[in-house]
Amino acid sequence: MSLSPLIVVKVGGALLTDGNALRHVSESIARRRLRGERLLVVVSALRGVTDELERAATLALDARSGLELVRDVMDRLRRQHESVLSELPGRDAVRLRLQPVLDSIGGLLTGIRLTGELTPRTRDLVMCHGERLAAPLVAAGVLAAGADARDVTSEEAGLVASGTFRVGSCDLAATAPRLAALEHELHDRVVVLTGFYGVNAAGDVVLFGRGGSDYTAGVVAACLHARGLELWKDVPGFMTADPREVPGARLVSELSYEEACELGLYGARILHPRCLEPLRGLPVAVSVRPVADVDATGTLLVERRAAPSAPGVVALAARRGVAVVRVQGAAMVNEPGVAGRILSAMGEARINVDAVAASMTSLSFTIAASDAAGARHALRRLHERGEAGVEDVRVQEQAALLGVVGERVAGDPTLAGRLLARLGALGIDVHLVCHGPGDVSLSCAVPEADLRRALLALHEEFFPAGARPGRRRARSA
Numbered sequence: 001m002s003l004s005p006l007i008v009v010k011v012g013g014a015l016l017t018d019g020n021a022l023r024h025v026s027e028s029i030a031r032r033r034l035r036g037e038r039l040l041v042v043v044s045a046l047r048g049v050t051d052e053l054e055r056a057a058t059l060a061l062d063a064r065s066g067l068e069l070v071r072d073v074m075d076r077l078r079r080q081h082e083s084v085l086s087e088l089p090g091r092d093a094v095r096l097r098l099q100p101v102l103d104s105i106g107g108l109l110t111g112i113r114l115t116g117e118l119t120p121r122t123r124d125l126v127m128c129h130g131e132r133l134a135a136p137l138v139a140a141g142v143l144a145a146g147a148d149a150r151d152v153t154s155e156e157a158g159l160v161a162s163g164t165f166r167v168g169s170c171d172l173a174a175t176a177p178r179l180a181a182l183e184h185e186l187h188d189r190v191v192v193l194t195g196f197y198g199v200n201a202a203g204d205v206v207l208f209g210r211g212g213s214d215y216t217a218g219v220v221a222a223c224l225h226a227r228g229l230e231l232w233k234d235v236p237g238f239m240t241a242d243p244r245e246v247p248g249a250r251l252v253s254e255l256s257y258e259e260a261c262e263l264g265l266y267g268a269r270i271l272h273p274r275c276l277e278p279l280r281g282l283p284v285a286v287s288v289r290p291v292a293d294v295d296a297t298g299t300l301l302v303e304r305r306a307a308p309s310a311p312g313v314v315a316l317a318a319r320r321g322v323a324v325v326r327v328q329g330a331a332m333v334n335e336p337g338v339a340g341r342i343l344s345a346m347g348e349a350r351i352n353v354d355a356v357a358a359s360m361t362s363l364s365f366t367i368a369a370s371d372a373a374g375a376r377h378a379l380r381r382l383h384e385r386g387e388a389g390v391e392d393v394r395v396q397e398q399a400a401l402l403g404v405v406g407e408r409v410a411g412d413p414t415l416a417g418r419l420l421a422r423l424g425a426l427g428i429d430v431h432l433v434c435h436g437p438g439d440v441s442l443s444c445a446v447p448e449a450d451l452r453r454a455l456l457a458l459h460e461e462f463f464p465a466g467a468r469p470g471r472r473r474a475r476s477a
């Protein structure tokens with residue numbers, strides 16, 4: 001018998017809003033299975049569940065939060081999952097499966113409450129329960145839709161984690177041989193796997209970072225040599241801009257891995273930036289597809305796009321809630337290592353720096369607005385110690401970072417000119433312009449209140465009506 005191709009499908013738990021949604025997703029999976037494909041489905045937690053678990057773990061620490069907190073959380077989670085499986089044949093069996101998971105959440109929260117202690121290890125353990133609740137729902141849905149299915153947890157499947165809690169990684173070399181044990185089963189049924197976490201050598205649950213189920217899907221596709229990885233989303237695919245900001249945004253038919261990652265880093269919440277990391281060099285066809293019609297290709301992600309003859313913008317992305325820090329000092333001209341000291345001070349304060357632009361006498365960079373106070377404090381200390389030639393520090397809050405993404409855009413000076421001209425014509429104050437790392441993005445920081453106008457104008461500039469996104473336009477003479 002010839003082997004049918006293996007496809008890994010990632011289904012976001014946020015898609016499972018009610019019984020109808022579960023039925024639709026399950027039928028889409030079952031249909032593909034009955035067509036002869038072998039399918040491994042990776043699921044994430046239902047919408048808001050991971051946040052709720054994290055919040056509950058923290059609240060449980062407060063001595064005043066009583067048993068009601070624990071009961072409330074369990075009740076809410078039970079109701080949310082109930083509403084999704086309410087119309088499912090076989091729901092009683094699923095309820096029996098969910099109960100121990102809910103009990104485990106209850107037990108952990110009680111433990112935190114009684115000990116007044118929440119370690120990173122326990123937090124990860126609490127937060128992985130959303131996926132443990134979601135996987136049985138999807139497996140039951142697929143069964144009800146007429147294809148055999150079984151849910152497995154990351155620990156059963158053998159996803160070996162390494163690194164720090166919360167933002168760990170998967171050890172691919174250790175994981176691949178363990179996952180191979182699923183190969184056989186995949187001939188008989190759909191396997192539904194929990195995303196988001198693995199288990200380290202000490203037996204502890206380690207999360208792969210928020211939104212990390214996409215990464216799990218990439219890992220599994222790589223380890224099992226899948227032919228395809230499909231990320232089912234509630235959007236048509238990657239768009240030329242967020243359609244909520246830019247109504248004229250269009251579907252992008254093809255993106256390189258780097259372009260997709262870059263868009264993810266700017267906050268296009270389509271794909272986790274680490275999803276493609278395990279897939280480099282492997283012949284896996286990756287696509288982001290609309291859950292409404294999973295036979296549509298959506299956006300194809302390829303390691304390298306064919307013939308990148310001229311730079312071209314493929315999409316715009318933006319992130320709100322940014323602060324722009326501008327450090328000035330005349331001494332910066334002569335003294336080597338100043339920029340390094342300033343950025344190290346940010347690192348020591350555990351502040352993540354995104355875009356950086358430097359001149360002879362100033363250094364500007366963007367950080368999350370929530371880090372603004374910490375950055376001010378760290379820079380004040382540098383100033384007081386007379387270090388780094390810091391004379392003046394300005395922090396512009398309520399800014400947004402806007403990225404213009406496409407292969408080789410950073411190397412094209414005309415693009416920056418067009419960007420500045422367009423924003424200048426609208427009187428939008430550009431706090432900073434910077435070439436992203438690598439060659440695939442050009443970014444600028446603008447006042448948050450002007451972001452929408454900026455996006456609309458730049459979309460018009462780089463995606464004039466009639467031009468086809470995802471294809472390169474020849475560079476105009």
Ligand code: ASP
Pocket residue numbers: 044045050051130195196209210211212213214
């Ligand atoms: N449920 C996890 C989160 O909310 C993982 C994911 O959604 O991919 O971060």
Ligand code: MG
Pocket residue numbers: 012044211212213
């Ligand atoms: Mg997600």
